[in-house]
Amino acid sequence: MSNDIVLVGAGCMGAALLPGLFKGFQKSRILVVDTSPLRREKVAAMGVDVASAIDNIDGGATVVLALPPNSFSGFASSTLALKGHAGLVISVMAGVRIATIKHALQICNVVRAIPNTPAETLKSMTVFCAATSVSLLCLEFAERVLSLFGEAIRVESENLMDPATAICGGGPAYISYFAECMRCFAVEQGFNDDESALIVAQVLCGTGSLLSVGDRRPMQLCRDVMTPGGTTARAVEVLDRNNFKEVVGDALLKATIHSRSLGCMVEEAENERSHR
Numbered sequence: 314m315s316n317d318i319v320l321v322g323a324g325c326m327g328a329a330l331l332p333g334l335f336k337g338f339q340k341s342r343i344l345v346v347d348t349s350p351l352r353r354e355k356v357a358a359m360g361v362d363v364a365s366a367i368d369n370i371d372g373g374a375t376v377v378l379a380l381p382p383n384s385f386s387g388f389a390s391s392t393l394a395l396k397g398h399a400g401l402v403i404s405v406m407a408g409v410r411i412a413t414i415k416h417a418l419q420i421c422n423v424v425r426a427i428p429n430t431p432a433e434t435l436k437s438m439t440v441f442c443a444a445t446s447v448s449l450l451c452l453e454f455a456e457r458v459l460s461l462f463g464e465a466i467r468v469e470s471e472n473l474m475d476p477a478t479a480i481c482g483g484g485p486a487y488i489s490y491f492a493e494c495m496r497c498f499a500v501e502q503g504f505n506d507d508e509s510a511l512i513v514a515q516v517l518c519g520t521g522s523l524l525s526v527g528d529r530r531p532m533q534l535c536r537d538v539m540t541p542g543g544t545t546a547r548a549v550e551v552l553d554r555n556n557f558k559e560v561v562g563d564a565l566l567k568a569t570i571h572s573r574s575l576g577c578m579v580e581e582a583e584n585e586r587s588h589r
């Protein structure tokens with residue numbers, strides 16, 4: 314294995330992985346590949362090498378695939394330099410199955426991971442699953458790479474990667490949505506923008522710190538706030554009456570199902586391409 318890292322796709326997720334890669338690979342060559350000139354310009358401004366495609370690659374380089382799932386098949390067919398790549402390939406693409414990546418690139422060392430955008434501050438929650446064909450060396454290396462972004466846990470069953478995509482990949486979106494709702498209410502009530510932003514951020518960070526202690530379940534933390542006959546109970550009653558738990562469950566299920574269907578779509582595109 315060499316020290317080279319190639320990141321394919323420097324969009325919202327790919328770019329969020331860069332601080333972790335900088336931290337872990339200070340002495341290595343990091344190459345960012347993106348088809349968008351604008352994205353390449355942004356990354357080049359950080360002093361990182363950029364390219365629009367992979368023309369050649371060190372056989373031991375680690376490749377991180379952070380391009381959109383529906384671009385994968387085209388990418389795989391046009392990137393001959395990656396065919397039979399011996400080094401580790403980590404995909405963070407939603408839905409795209411390990412078997413599809415192995416088949417498309419004719420490789421063994423594939424790890425499918427779902428990080429999230431808090432990777433930008435090294436606070437990602439990443440769930441990953443390795444192909445059974447991954448070498449022990451690559452697996453250990455993948456664990457080290459993914460831990461650079463924050464917490465990382467490995468699951469044996471690839472089926473769990475779709476709910477992980479919904480919960481963990483998408484999680485920051487739902488929390489931010491909720492934060493935006495709270496911020497809007499704060500502004501409506503007369504707090505200015507800065508005050509509202511601080512209040513909401515600190516409420517979420519503070520609650521996150523209690524959750525991460527892990528000695529009480531989230532609902533216990535909720536009950537701890539609900540002083541009997543007090544104000545919070547009134548608010549939680551509204552959430553209960555509007556089936557908030559079911560709404561969240563439905564939303565996560567929709568995202569899980571879509572992750573699975575993205576996996577099927579990419580596999581079909583890949584099968585069509587390989588039978589052409």
Ligand SMILES: NC(=O)C1=CN([C@@H]2O[C@H](COP(=O)(O)OP(=O)(O)OC[C@H]3O[C@@H](n4cnc5c(N)ncnc54)[C@H](O)[C@@H]3O)[C@@H](O)[C@H]2O)C=CC1
Pocket residue numbers: 321322323324325326327346347348349352365379380381382384387388405406407408427428429430482483
């Ligand atoms: N945004 C998120 O929070 C998360 C995203 N993901 C996954 O990460 C991947 C990227 O998602 P986002 O960053 O949100 O999308 P994005 O649209 O912000 O970024 C995708 C990037 O890939 C580039 N790209 C497209 N085709 C390419 C090709 N053939 N070669 C090189 N670069 C190419 C685009 O120019 C763009 O810069 C997706 O597969 C997504 O499922 C996974 C977990 C969380």
Ligand SMILES: O=C(O)[C@@H]1CCC=N1
Pocket residue numbers: 407478479482483
């Ligand atoms: O929305 C998406 O499809 C990606 C995967 C998880 C978070 N963002």
